[in-house]
Amino acid sequence: TVQEGWDWAVTASVHDQQLRTSLEWAVLRGQNDPVVVSPDGWDRTAQLSGLAQLCLDPYYRTCKGFQVLFQKEWLGFGHKCRDRTWGHKLHERSPIMMQFLDAVHQVMRKFPKAFEFNELLLIKVVAAIVDNSYSDFRFNNERERLDSLNGTAPEHGNAYGQDSRGCASASLWHILHDEATASEYHNSQYDAAAFQDPIRPPLHATIWTAY
16 A cells, blocks of 8 residues: 555655664663764754753653753754755755654653653644744754844745744744643643653654654
């Protein structure tokens, strides 16, 4: 069937192989004290370091903690969001951030009660990366991002030609603090007391069907 063919293609893809490598590395990170080093430090480093911290520290599995982790490892360390998603140079494009979210989903499937947030938040972040409408994911560094929120950044229109400069709501993360939307992304199964120790990510990835 078409679905079976699609499933096989995803399983055999480089994306799936890299996803499994990330999960395996996170397991090793929980057993040792490695130093994460790469030539740039804004792609694979953020992916592996973020995943390891998510598994080791229950704070990063809360809504606030996940926001801090994302902003610290990806945005603060200069992941080139614009170039990786909508860059004019095709060789610069890479779904590295979406691979991280897929890896988080894999861990979430194994430990559904260990996360304060639910799968809808991950899907919302993926959508925000793709539609390019939030300042969090429209720029290559913190300076450009802050300039955008202050209304002083050069225009980089999104896929729909829209510009979100100078708008306080241009940051995605307000959805976790707005009473009207926060409950939508809250995991009703969350059991903080039961998951205070590090959790071990799965070694085998499954297809993220909701994404």
